[in-house]
Amino acid sequence: MSSMSGRPVLIELDKVTKKYEQARGSVFALRNISLKILQGEFIIILGPSGSGKTTMLNLISGMDRPTEGDIIFDRQSILGLSEEKLAEMRRKKIGFVFQFFNLIDNMTALENVMVPLLPEDLSEREMIRKAEDKLDLVDMFDKRDRFPNQLSGGEQQRVAIARALVNDPDVIIADEPTAQLDPDNTRKVLDILKKLNRMNGVTVIIATNDEELVRLSRDVITKEVRLKDGQIQGLRESSQGRSWSEVELG
Amino acid sequence: MPLFRILAKGFSLAIRAKKRSGAFVILFIVITGWLILQLAILDAYDTDRILDARGVILEPSHELNAASAYDSINEIYDAVKNEISGLYIVYYVEVYPGQLGLITVKSRGKGKPEHIPWVLDLVKPTRIVNGRAINGRGEGLINVNALINYSIPGGIQIIQSAKLGDYITLQQGNKKVDIRIVGMYNASIVSYSKIAKGTENLLYVSWEDFEYFVEDIWPSPADNAEKADYVFVRRIILIAGGDYFSGKALTNVESIRISLTQNPIAPFSVTLWGGVDQSIYVSDWFRTVVLLLGAIILGGIYSFLLIRYKKKEIATLRAIGWRGKDVLIFLLGELIFVTIVGFIVGLLGVSAFSTISNLPPISFNTIGITFIVILAAILFGYYYIWRGILRISPMEAFRRE
Known part of the structure; x- marks a missing residue:
């Protein structure tokens, strides 16, 4: 399966609905969402709080399963995968960047970056080499022996990005990655994500409600998905910031 | 090999988390030391x-x-x-x-x-x-x-x-x-x-x-x-x-x-x-049983706190692709470190104390029983931690604080 631009589809959401049963009845977090994410894309999922952004990220990464519809990740439906296989998929193919960085307090920056490698059958030397490479990439090599509480918010997020990259994933999923950062650090973090997308061809999916982040990323964005009440309200596509087009929703 | 590495990482985190683990190491030293002493008293009854x-x-x-x-x-x-x-x-x-x-x-x-x-x-x-x-x-x-x-x-x-x-x-x-x-x-x-x-x-x-x-x-x-x-x-x-x-x-x-x-x-x-005064003998037994259960319950309390304080950490590890058993070994590393250090220091302390004071000698049976109790505490903790891990969804990693 490939798109018009010739790039293969990495992730496909096919008529995905997610509803939660509550005492007062069913609550729809997502309704009938269909979306194709191509390899190397830079996607922003935009929407207010409660619009379904995080649910979408949960489903894409296999942390949750849809109530209806299917999710195809790298030509494989995640519905049939066991928890163990889903964990392996996340470890090897997805890098996560969280709003609150989620670093382990009592580990140094280097150890935090090595965390995704610990279950892998790698030598200690190989793990350190990989982790130091990624810290270098985010310009945090010199602070590799510092603990999270000795780093600024922007520095912690760069360490978190290095951790997300250490397994050379196909896709980076970032949930409000700059929400806790000042404008200067927001730009730095965004520049790293853009560089990864442009230079290394890593697919980037960012969920945010920050229009400023959209503006700053305009030059790389390939899709802008606007969510409201669990439904796609608008979808704009572009070829890396050029020739924007509204996509008609079916 | 990876599992041993994860276990060792758990050990090192227990050493670094001095406030939490230090307090429990002291509690385990006290409870195992007291248990060893109590078992030695029972063993010494003519x-x-x-x-x-x-x-x-x-x-x-x-x-x-x-x-x-x-x-x-x-x-x-x-x-x-x-x-x-x-x-x-x-x-x-x-x-x-x-x-x-x-x-x-x-x-x-x-x-x-x-x-x-x-x-x-x-x-x-x-x-x-x-x-x-x-x-x-x-x-x-x-x-x-x-x-x-x-x-x-x-x-x-x-x-x-x-x-x-x-x-x-x-x-x-x-x-x-x-x-x-x-x-x-x-x-x-x-x-x-x-x-x-x-x-x-x-x-x-x-x-x-x-x-x-x-x-x-x-x-x-x-x-x-x-x-x-x-x-x-x-x-x-x-x-x-x-x-x-x-x-x-x-x-x-x-x-x-x-x-x-x-x-x-x-x-x-x-x-x-x-x-022997019957009531003293019974109370010695009672104290021993309480300490024995206490050590096991302490293992459970430490596991409870590990799960409670590390909820976000566990969710993050699961989100980034650690399997349940990887997280289990990681947390068990902390528990094993705390209990075993408590046991060893408690044993050495009571042994040293018994040689300089008039306490009953400590037999291999006493040490063996205490060690089994420590293993039971770890086993209880293992059960509790595993249940906790299964309850924490990786989706918690995205949750706002």
């Missing part, structure tokens, strides 16, 4: 003193042979059979005057083989200072520094020592029994002199070997060792029936004691060793 709490000891007022004692023992049994779970007789036969005697323990009526190792202080396994308890025929226990002095015609004396692994052969014509020394006991305790009555060396053997010696090897063999006139009854031990912790056993002890004191069956009389 058997006769324990018997004062678990049962009743009867001793004859004068030297009494088995033939004369036989009917009296049956009478005693009939008088208390509803209150006891076992009646044991300590038999003695002299092999060489003043120098060597054989002793054994035999039950009559009710009796349980598992009681026998501790009805005699001499054969209580933890009282054996060298070697082990006997496992059956052909094995024996003798006093430390045993020296058997034979006088043979012509005024010649032969002094023979007996050590661990030596054989003592008792032979008459072509009939003999070979006893290999497998354990040695301390002859300086009160029970020894009560039973030995002046004989220098006591060889403890199984009832079967004793019976064979009396009925087949002795110069004028008896038909029944329990009725032989050259076999002596040195003590009768009655073990109270009923559950000990519900108090039923104690009630029975009291009832047996009153019954046999008010209506004595001559020539036996109740011997009060004046040793």
